[in-house]
Structure formats: C-alpha cells, structure tokens
Amino acid sequence: MSHKTDVAVIGAGPVGLFAIFECGMLGMRCHVVDALDAIGGQCSALYPEKPIYDIPAFARISGAELVERLEQQATPLKPVFHLGQRVEKLERLGEGFRLTTSKGAVIEAGAVIIAAGAGAFGPNRPPLAGIEAYEGQSDGRGVHYLVRRPEDFRGRRIVIAGGGDSAVDWALALHGIADHIAFVHRRDQFRAAPDSVARLRALDGKGLDIVVPFQLDALAGDSGRLEAVTVRSLDGETRRLPADALLAFFGLKSDLGPIATWGMELALHHLPVDPATCQTSQPGIFAIGDVATYRGKLKLILTGFAEAAAAAHAIFPLLHRGQPLHFEYSTSKGAPGTA
Template sequence: MAAVIETDVAIIGAGPVGLFAVFECGMLRMKCVVVDALEAVGGQCTALYPEKPIYDIPAHPAIGAAELIGKLEHQAAPFTPIYLLGRRVERLGRDGATIELHTSAGDTIRCKAVIIAAGAGAFGPNRPPIEGLAGYEASGAVRYLVARREDFRGKRVVIAGGGDSAVDWALSLKQVAAKVTVVHRRPKFRAAPESAAQLDAAAARGEIEMAIPFQLHALKGDGSKLEAVVVSTLKGEEKDIPADHLLPFYGLSMELGPIAAWGLALDRHHVTVEPATCATNVDGVFAIGDIASYPGKLKLILQGFSEAAMAAHAIHPRVFPGEALHFEYSTSKGVPAGD
C-alpha cells in the first residue's frame, strides 16, 4: 500500500554499502528509509552471487556474500530502518528544504538528504551472442549466477570469462563439479593476481581444464538440455566441450534508470561526487559505492563502507542544523538503541 513516510535520510539501494550507511547514519541518530528494486536486501551479493566468497572484508579472510549481507542487516537492525523493496525511485522533488522521493509503488518519502547507493544502477548480465540461448536459459543449463553450489555437484561445467567472477567460481566449483572448464580468449586474466595464480596452479594439477585461446561459438543439445559447448579460435578452429551447464561471466550491463534524469553530474554512467563528503552537484543528494566516481576511486566494498561514513557525517548538519557533532569512536560510544 502506498504511503507517505517522513525520515531523515533516504537510501537508494539495499546492497552492502547501502546497509552499512544505515548503521553509520544510525550511529549519528539519523533515521533511514531504504528503497531497492529487488525483493530482498543485498543487491548484487544476493541476486548474483550469494555463495561467492569475498576475500577483502577486514577481519574476514573469506566470507560468503549472503553471510556478509546477513551480518550487515543485523548490524543495521538496532536503528529500525524501513525497507521499501520491490520498487524503485522514479522522481525527485522538493518541498522547501525537504526532499521528496516518489517510488514506482506510489510511496512518497520526505527526507532531509538522499544517499544513492545503487551499485551501478539497474543491472543485468551481458549475454553471449549465441543462437538458441533462450531455451537453455529457461531450463537452467545456461546461468549467469550461482545461487547454490550444490546445483552443480557432479556436473560438467563450462565457465566463460576472464574476470574475478569467472576465476573465483572456477576455483569454488572444482570442489563439487565433475569437471570444470574455463574458456577465455587469452592467457591473461583480469582477476585478482592471487586468484589468477590459484587458477594456474589448479590447472597445472589437472583440477581445472583451460580452453585458451577460445571463445564461445555455439551450444549443442535439444534446445533445453545441454550436451556440449562449442568454442572456436579467431582462426575458426572449433572444438566441442561436453557440458551440462554453461556459466558466462561477461559482466553486467548497467543503466542508471530514472536517476539519470535528476540533473546529476555523470561520468560514464557513474555519479561524480566530492571525495571528502560524497556530495553530488545536486543539493542534499550524496552517492556512495560503485555508482560514485571521483579521482582515485577504487571499486571495493570496503571503500564503499568508508564513503558511507563520510556521507553520514556530511549529512548530519542537514538533519541537526546548529548542533555540534562531537565525533566519538564506537568502542567508547557504543551502539545507541533504536527508538
């Protein structure tokens, strides 16, 4: 049911950075409403790789994406955020000093500031240009994410791509799949150096088969059940790789959606911000995480966490004008109870 909601801060995006922004705002006594187009919190961590291990979260040598989201949600819970899921923000307006956001479900959110933490906007997988792809997608033979590793136990899996997702899932699925083959057009991978080294070592031990330099060419099967993936070289040489599943990891196609019409300064579909505050060129609107752009930006979750803290501190004077903010460490301050 559509509603009018009054809050201090509206956060667009319920991914890891958006959830941590709830905590940072809460530590400064600011209430939050979180809007996300997905039906569950977690953003890409939930929608694309819930079981994928993440290695660069401080104090966690490895943590599953879904587990990370669960901990962030638990961390934000004392501040009782309101989650508006399964809808997206369509319009931004103003009523004096108040910002009004209007969602696709008819909700109106009245707030003092907006934090855009929407990753890189709406996303979907980049699909390989292969004939008959839709039938294999419908049956689950071709997938663009791994929701459960157990789905691939004892299966022959072909992974295509050269980035972190391709390398990380090859290393993970080799533990359960009957066979894992990685298809890439060149020997060099765009993954983290340590992960790429682990892939090379696994290939040398015969745990993973490498199809290099090849690219996807066609699928063989009955249009639903996959029998083999056909790969080819640039010279036209072809070979069949017996397979039950194909996982093409060619990244995501991004679009900002309605946010693009808000008058924000953009840099290649990303929002330009001030590095010290994460403020955009639109008064009262801030951007953090992958969608934010500034010199020296690193697309890491941990940098997004830092940006969430900076944005919250920059927003505090808007919510509590004239009130001095005496910064205290959480170890001495503790976590205030939600109202």
C-alpha cells in the same frame, strides 16, 4: 506497490550496505534498490573469492565474506531490498522524493543516497537464442551470471564460460561441490591470476574439463530446464556438454543510466559532492562510494564507509528539522536494532 521510508539507498554494494547501518545508528530506516539480483555489488559479482587487504581490522577478507558481515550488521535494522531492478524515475515530492523502479515499485523517501559505484551493473549476456527462458532459476539450474550460494550447485553438472578471474575463481570454488565442471574459453590463455590458472590446469581431468578453444553456441532443454550446452570452435567443430547450469562470466556493463537525467552536476560520469556532507548539487540527494567525486577523493571501500557516515549525519537534520542531533559513539549508544 508503494513504500514509505526515511532514506532510499541506490546500490547494495558494500558502501550501500554500510549506509543502512549508519542511517540506523541515527534511527533512520532504509529501502535499497539494486540492478543485480543479489546484494554485494562488484564484491559479489566480480571478485567474491579475491582477498581484500585494506579493510580495517581484517588482515585479509574475501569480497564474499565482507558482504556477508555487512549484511549481518545491517539485518537488525530491517532494511527492505528491491533487487533485480533499477530506479527509472526520481521526482521531488515536497521536501522528499518519489522513486519508481523498473519493476514498478514506488518508494517515497525523505532523502536519497546514491551508492551506485560506477553505475547500475548488469551482466554481459552471451548472444544465445532463447537464453531468457533459462534465467532466474534459484535451484542451481539454468543460466546464472553470479553465484550467491555455492551450495545451490552441489551435485550439478556445470558449464563455466569465461577466461577472467571470476570464471577461474568460481571454477576452483565449485570444484568438489559440483558433480562436474566444463570450463569453456575461446582460447587456451586466461586473463586470471597466474596462480589461479595453474590450480585450474592442475584439476583438468579431475572432475573438471578445460574445453578450449571453444565458444558458447546454443542451449538445449525443455520448459526452461537446461539439459546441455553446445559449444563451437572457430573451425566449426561442435561439442555437446551435458549441463544443469551455465555460469557465464563475461563481465558486467555499467552506466549511470537514468541517474544522469536527474538534474545533478556530472563530471566524467561521476557525481561531484561536498566532501563534508556528500550532498550532490541537488539538495537532499547524496552520493557515496565510487560514484562520488571531489578533490583528493580516494576510490577505496573504506573511503566509502566514511562517506556513508557523513551522509547519514547530514541527512538527519533534513528529516528532523529543529531536533538536535547529540552525537554518541557506538560504544556508549549500543548497536541499533538490538534493543
């Protein structure tokens, strides 16, 4: 399917979501592509429950809440999301660009904003035979690598695998929502925050069982419907854990992927940009957030927010040649998309 838009945004993390708003303030529409099947980038996938302390006006906000508020801010601008796919090909098309995704979507845009963080993220899948048959279910069943809506798992029997912050945080968050949680890790030591680990251990035997030292061994079910997860110890002992869902938190892998082949200058897997405009070495292609680099760059979400505004203002004259841009503050202009 082909689409036409003003700006194509690659990456639906916090900075990419704010780019939708900043472009919308100038009357430009966006299509957004992300390799994950939900918006939010690292905030949703890695630390949805972790507090963030350096977002202006919020003394404390979780990654999930930040993404939710950015989504609310962007929604009136009617962005179109292409999730669970990445941009495989980018071609210059006259004064614009044609992007082709891994699912065959074709997007023609006047400019491109790359907000891909450290690159396209994808889950580290456990090496389990037939795991693909259980992926992609939306009813709180099957295999999942991130949690979009905790309520999807209400009343479910869940196996959570992993020993880091994401695994422990979601075990704590889903306790009391899920019918039962089996927490599987290969050793009785965890890489999560000590306070979180203490809370996890306090729940052992209370609707949550810590299953250590075990590793995932096999999945059992029928017609893609998960029924149990088999785990195995290093000594060969096996246990069968009844399960409606497996949440596997083994981290995310990231790389620039096809972005590295689009003819832009690279610097240690980052894209050097002009800090005044965030334009890369390729005219019409901009980079913001962690993927962008320049002298004095601070890798902070709030830095990315400012870069989104700079990129949007640099794109406007490219798409509206000869039309003056009269800058207005939002207090006088009003919120876009609400008229």
